[in-house]
Amino acid sequence: MMKANPKGILSGTHNLSGSEACVEGALAAGCRFFSGYPIQPAIEIMQRFLARAPQVGATFIQMEDEISAIAALLGAVWTGKKGVTATSGPGFSLMMENLGLGVMLETPCVIVNVQRAGPSTGIPNRPGQGDMMQARWGSHGDYEIIALSPSSPQEMFDFTIKAFNLSERYRVPVALMSDEYVAHLREKVVISPASEIKLEPRRYYEGPKDKYLPFKRDEDFVPRMVDIGNGYKFHVTGLTHDERGYPIMSEECQEFNVHSIVRKIRRHADRIFEVQEAETDDAEIVIVSYGVTSRVALKAMEQARESGMRVGSLKLITVWPFPEKRVAELAKKVKAFLVPEMNYGQIVFEVERCSYGNANIVFIPYGEKEVDDPDDLLSAIKQAIREKKPRKGIIEYNK
């Protein structure tokens, strides 16, 4: 890890929105490129980046759509820049095509999705968490990806830096899955001095120029990059390719190529995934949550504890890769998992899968309120505690 460049880091205590904090995180991580397309509720990220661009000498372009925004982002990254784009559901859908290219070319970059209510145009300024599975499976073919879920402006700052570090470490696009609530929420954000911000350097190849193989993997399955314009004359393609980056249409090469991009994440899943646990040691009920919903979950947990109920919280920082092992361990100890989500059931299926039938699964779906009420969670907790028998499948809590 290397120290951050103090240029462009606004160290100190600020009152920032999630969107503003996200841009500050990107600049602190050394990001100097943004390409995007206007969309609500992600527009503030683009505007803040442009406002800050002259101060840090960053490059900005508003493209003609989200397809070209992510394509330009990938191109810029190959010149040595760190880059970011920000969008919301409809734009995220358009980005799926070149997200796949980013995965195939193993291009480190960060895609911020300020989730809104869908499907289709939905409600542009209503928060949602309906793109969680899309982040994992949205582009065609087999791949693995990393996705983080911030729950506050402070986490928008911290996780944006984390997203850049993970993308450089594993050479994979990282999705920062925020939502309208977190992006528009204004709170205290503490930005550390540059010396305390640790950055993952790009994994550059440093051998002789004519021996460079773009997809020759290190022991950890991650290949090394070079920048355009340095005389390596490399070729990369979205077609299935060998170590040289040349397209080879064989089963052997498909195995070499695709298994590697999957393995480089799966093998390191234990190191990548991060959760925040509270009071899970003696918990009978554990609330599994992520993003803004985890704030409600913590509130409900506190209230339940005050009434003597043994409730814990498992907050997902990385949603992908999913913390399978931890959920499986907890499933053996707890009576039930409660999963509140601002959607009609996405991550709850992962919780169910990783519980192996050892715990009841209660799902609390998107209601009429923008964000769940801790009272709803509290009555769901009471219901789950009263439940006498183990129950198969997902129990949907009826508000």
Add this chain to the structure above:
Amino acid sequence: MGSLKTIESKEVHPMDNLLRMDRIPHIWCPGCGIGLAVSAFANALEKAKIDLNKVCIVSGIGCTGRVAGYVKLDSFHTTHGRAIPFATGIKLGNPKLKVVVFSGDGDLISIGGNHFIHAARRNIDMLVICVNNFIYAMTGGQVAPTTPLAAYATTSPYGCVEPPFNIPYIADSSGAVYVARWTALHIRRLTNSMAEALNKTGFSVVEVISPCATYYSRINRLGDGLDMMKFYHDNSEIRHWEDTKNLDIGFQTKITVGKFVDRERPTYNESYNKWLSGIRGAQDEG
């Protein structure tokens, strides 16, 4: 981990320093014009005296989309239609690079049509070489946005009912600073145009009318690649500075070729940097 060994090629070709000889033979059919466009490009690179370490080539998908894989430069084979935005990111990321997009008519004008006009409007400094063979060849001969009216394709079995795009006209009206069209027969003039465009700053377009002997000429009973070249020989008219709106191509009609546009406009990079330094100056003063 299955490791695929590099296959070394022993034969030396005069274009060895410009082509990836370890990837030859290429995938293009006998009688195809893409190879001619590539050799014209390779010669143009030498002629334009450009540092090959600083040239980057980006292709999309299709027969011409494979060009990036055969040229020994930093090269990217991207997604269908997205070569221009990918190249835009490269140019913005490192303005010192010479960026070339080499792709086909379907890739650049159909699925990538929107990117084409917007890159021209912004005047992103890049050379776009568009090989136009009037058909989607990689997928087996479907109607393209350039297929002449009444021409046959697998998706126009009774003749094409849609009027085609006139590529130089789109480029011109969208703001390209350099627009030329040649056929694959005009190899010397094509090479000169490419060399000239390589040294031009701004969005430059060179259209290459190219025979597709396997699909377009077979389904339309126009003979083989050589017959198509003969047709170009007999029916091409060189008319420099012709108004681009007069450059429509009908089924087996005359093809007007030449250099049509050569002008100056500020590029995106120039305008952006001017804006950036203006803001900085204002902030320093304030």
